Amino acid sequence: GENVEQHPSTLSVQEGDSAVIKCTYSDSASNYFPWYKQELGKRPQLIIDIRSNVGEKKDQRIAVTLNKTAKHFSLHITETQPEDSAVYFCAEGKGGAQKLVFGQGTRLTINP
Amino acid sequence: DTGVSQNPRHKITKRGQNVTFRCDPISEHNRLYWYRQTLGQGPEFLTYFQNEAQLEKSRLLSDRFSAERPKGSFSTLEIQRTEQGDSAMYLCASSYRGTYEKLFFGSGTQLSVL
Numbered sequence: 001g002e003n004v005e006q007h008p009s010t011l012s013v014q015e016g017d018s019a020v021i022k023c024t025y026s027d028s029a030s031n032y033f034p035w036y037k038q039e040l041g042k043r044p045q046l047i048i049d050i051r052s053n054v055g056e057k058k059d060q061r062i063a064v065t066l067n068k069t070a071k072h073f074s075l076h077i078t079e080t081q082p083e084d085s086a087v088y089f090c091a092e093g094k095g096g097a098q099k100l101v102f103g104q105g106t107r108l109t110i111n112p
Numbered sequence: 113d114t115g116v117s118q119n120p121r122h123k124i125t126k127r128g129q130n131v132t133f134r135c136d137p138i139s140e141h142n143r144l145y146w147y148r149q150t151l152g153q154g155p156e157f158l159t160y161f162q163n164e165a166q167l168e169k170s171r172l173l174s175d176r177f178s179a180e181r182p183k184g185s186f187s188t189l190e191i192q193r194t195e196q197g198d199s200a201m202y203l204c205a206s207s208y209r210g211t212y213e214k215l216f217f218g219s220g221t222q223l224s225v226l
Contacts, residue, residue, distance in 0.1 A: 006154075034215070043116075043203070043217040044155065089154045098143075099168060100215060102154025 003027075006090050006103030014111050019080055021106045023090035024072045032093040033066060033073045034100070039086045047088075048075070080110045114138065116218035118204050124224045125194055132190045133221045137206030144187050145215065146179055147203040148172070155203055155217075161187060162209060194225045 005024045013019050023033075034049035050057045050064045050073065057064050061080075066073040077084055087107050091100040117136040125131050137144045143162050147155035158177070159169045163184040173179075176194075181187040191198055201220040207213050 036217075043219045046214055046216065049214065091154070098160065098213070099145075099157045099170075100155075101157070105152070105154050 004090060004092050004101050004103040006106060008106060009104065010107045010109070012109045012111060013080055015080055015082060017080055019075075019077045019084070019108055019110075021075045021088055021090070021108070022072060023074070023092075023103050024070075025092045025101075026071065027092070027094070028071065029094050030092040031095070033064070034091050034093075035062075035064060035075050036089045036091065036102075037086045038089065038105075044089060077108075082110050082112055084108060085110045116204055116206050116216055118202075118218040118221050120221055121219065122222045122224075124226065126226050127196060128193055130190065130192045131194060131223065132188055133202055133204075133223075135187045135189070135204030135206075135218060137186070137204070138216060141206035141208045141216075142184070143207045143209050143213075144181055145205040145207070146187070146189050147205060147217075149201040149203055149220070150199075158189075191223075194223075196225050199223055199225045 003026045031052035036044035037047045038044045048062050048064050050066050061078045063076040087105045089105050090103040093100045119134045145160040146158040149155045158173050159179050161181040164181050176192045179189045201222050203220045204218040205215045207215045
């Protein structure tokens, strides 16, 4: 069945360092991989996404990489800032946004 | 704010009561989704609409749950005979069906069943 494993569940980094969160999926038909950031008490916000026809996508300090063969994708945040502190969720879908399956989340804390 | 709007933000009810939530999607979006999120977990898909048609329902959605989108704009989610296990954040999201479809969430309705 559909399943997304996300690691680590918590991550603490010093301000200015990089953070990496990894997700593994099981369905080879999955072709859409978004990442959402959720601050306490707020809505999940789409921060970056990638489709299976590309291996990497970058937006300023945020990048996502996809390895279709190994069925895993990762979120990379460089030069971390205190406002990056939040819970990050990966997700996978088929044929567009539709019925996304989410990972369990990673609580990222940036220490000043 | 032209994003996805949900009402109410919080709902406290007693076990056995019925509750109804409303979602107003981004105006040009033709797809609308309902997800449920419990503390410390990622959102779980419940159901979605394309225009007024309900195209898919998760097996998580028991017979006590019903969703409608009568005119293809706003949607309602009703839970009948609420149970304590229904306590969760109910998130609505919308998207525009297209080549580069992206899902945008509302702020959710936090349901507490006492």
